[in-house]
Amino acid sequence: MMRRGDQGQDVLEVQYLLGRHGLAVDTDGNFGPETETAVEDFQAQQGLEVDGIVGPDTMAALRGELASTDPEPSTGPAGVLGDDVPLAVENPGGGRITDKTEPASRDRTTVAGLGGKVVPLHRLAAAWWGRLVAAARADGIPAPLLLPVSGLRTMARQQELFTHAVEKYGSEEAADDWVARPGSSAHHSGRAIDCWLGTSTGKAHAEEQRETAAWRWLTGNAERFGFYPYDREPWHWEYNPPADRLPPAP
Ligand SMILES: [Zn+2]
Structure with missing residues (x-):
């Protein structure tokens, strides 16, 4: 049972699953008013009792829906977080x-x-x-x-950062020491x-x-x-x- 005021990994999973259902909330592990509202919206969508509390039925709905609609085999059975x-x-x-x-x-x-x-x-x-x-x-x-x-960071944003660094450091070669070239940054992922x-x-x-x-x-x-x-x-x-x-x- 999870409700407003709770914290921790279970809350993180709920927040993550809400996001997968199109109800994006911050995944910060704190069950605050924003998460409560999202849970209520989810319960209304699913025809469940709308109380903002994540009990067994709501949790099953959060997890179960995904098992049948998730097209990605890499997410594995039921546990979208891979559990552990x-x-x-x-x-x-x-x-x-x-x-x-x-x-x-x-x-x-x-x-x-x-x-x-x-x-x-x-x-x-x-x-x-x-x-x-x-x-x-x-x-x-x-x-x-x-x-x-x-x-x-999108490629477009990285281009801006790199262009700025070229202006600041004088050349593309000098800029390379400070900012990844567009297309080469792991942040694109x-x-x-x-x-x-x-x-x-x-x-x-x-x-x-x-x-x-x-x-x-x-x-x-x-x-x-x-x-x-x-x-x-x-x-x-x-x-x-x-x-x-x-x-x-x-
Ligand atoms: Zn970085």
């Missing part, structure tokens, strides 16, 4: 992202980042980063550490997250960031949520679970 294993996007996956194509619109969602900033992400990266942050909080890494600062480690996400802070408890926690734990590091940028993590961790076919 992060679902692969690439094959073979593992390590840094190689497929940098922008996600289809149905795979896009937004999360509340640092300072409430709306950060667009691939739905799986959003769901599993949410779970990761919940686990970090349980291990004593306080908010707002690890909140996303940047996520999905929506599965790269720049997160808050307590200092701005600049190279001048890289060494300092590697001293933080939050970064050490990530290096020890991020992989079980499907996230891999980028050595040059401690704040930058990529969702790319290995395909061999997919749940077995039914």
Whole structure:
């Protein structure tokens, strides 16, 4: 039973599933008024009792509908989050992202980042980063550490950033040290997250960031949520679970 005021991974899953039903809410693990309203809307859609509380019937409807309508075999049986294993996007996956194509619109969602900033992400990266942050909080890494600062960047946006860097640093070659060229950034996939480690996400802070408890926690734990590091940028993590961790076919 989940209701307004609840927090944690179960709430994250509910929020994620609401998004899959077209009722996008922030996947922050907090069952607030926004989530309650979305649950009520969902219950009304499904002909369930509208009370804003996620009991067994509502949960079954949230999960069950997907099992019959989800066209993607990679989501596995029933558990769209793979329950305990992060679902692969690439094959073979593992390590840094190689497929940098922008996600289809149905795979896009937004999360509340640092300072409430709306950060667009691939739905799986959003769901599993949410779970990761919940686990970090349980291990004593306080908010707002690890909140996303940047996520999905379109090719058009990357072109703007690169053009700006060329103006600032004088040449394309010089700009290469600071900004990825359009088409080459993992952020196009929506599965790269720049997160808050307590200092701005600049190279001048890289060494300092590697001293933080939050970064050490990530290096020890991020992989079980499907996230891999980028050595040059401690704040930058990529969702790319290995395909061999997919749940077995039914
Ligand atoms: Zn980044």
